[in-house]
Amino acid sequence: GDSVTQTEGLVTLTKGLPVMLNCTYQTTYSPFLFWYVQHLNEAPKLLLKSSTDNKRTEHQGFYATLHKSSSSFHLQKSSVQLSDSALYFCALSDDTNTGKLTFGDGTVLTVKP
Amino acid sequence: AQTIHQWPVAEIKAVGSPLSLGCTIKGKSSPNLYWYWQATGGTLQQLFYSITVGQVESVVQLNLSASRPKDDQFILSTEKLLLSHSGFYLCAFYGGANAETLYFGSGTRLTVL
Numbered sequence: 447g448d449s450v451t452q453t454e455g456l457v458t459l460t461k462g463l464p465v466m467l468n469c470t471y472q473t474t475y476s477p478f479l480f481w482y483v484q485h486l487n488e489a490p491k492l493l494l495k496s497s498t499d500n501k502r503t504e505h506q507g508f509y510a511t512l513h514k515s516s517s518s519f520h521l522q523k524s525s526v527q528l529s530d531s532a533l534y535f536c537a538l539s540d541d542t543n544t545g546k547l548t549f550g551d552g553t554v555l556t557v558k559p
Numbered sequence: 560a561q562t563i564h565q566w567p568v569a570e571i572k573a574v575g576s577p578l579s580l581g582c583t584i585k586g587k588s589s590p591n592l593y594w595y596w597q598a599t600g601g602t603l604q605q606l607f608y609s610i611t612v613g614q615v616e617s618v619v620q621l622n623l624s625a626s627r628p629k630d631d632q633f634i635l636s637t638e639k640l641l642l643s644h645s646g647f648y649l650c651a652f653y654g655g656a657n658a659e660t661l662y663f664g665s666g667t668r669l670t671v672l
Contacts (some may be wrong), residue, residue: 489649490663492662551602
């Protein structure tokens with residue numbers, strides 16, 4: 447079956463530093479990848495999405511590129527802010543009819559002053 | 560604009576008591592609707608999905624049930640709560656230009672004591 451792996455459970459950084467959150471996936475279908483961000487006591491919100499190979503997608507200073515050759519969709523930002531502290535999920539979809547969105551375990555990003 | 564409303568915002572219930580959580584979506588006809596569950600700090604687990612009124616598919620067995628009484632309404636319930644039911648319950652639907660993006664409601668925080 448489909449799977450998503452996020453290798454970092456917790457990332458702690460100082461404000462202004464760059465960050466990369468890893469996401470790799472496995473699927474036998476054509477992948478559609480998503481990054482969701484969830485702030486404390488809130489619902490997850492879409493941050494980025496892509497199904498196009500080797501094309502960078504950006505939103506709110508975050509960016510990611512889907513690389514089908516390496517089955518990866520890493521999330522990056524050049525300079526993190528305190529407000530970026532949140533739980534980040536990578537997710538994989540290959541069948542929208544059933545809503546079978548497979549989520550990774552999530553990465554908690556904590557940004558310190 | 561498509562909106563999704565969940566109720567209640569939070570519940571504190573005793574073990575063995577019944578539960579009913581609701582979700583209403585506006586601005587989208589015949590939506591595919593989903594229930595997700597999230598343990599505190601954990602990943603998102605799909606519980607049920609419904610493509611049409613009166614039809615609900617179960618994804619995991621957690622002693623919960625779901626119903627789709629109306630096109631715009633999705634209900635999650637159980638007659639007897641367990642401690643393990645505590646968590647964050649999220650209703651979701653697919654939106655976006657090609658209906659490829661999962662959007663979540665604001666969620667219900669359930670504490671079972």
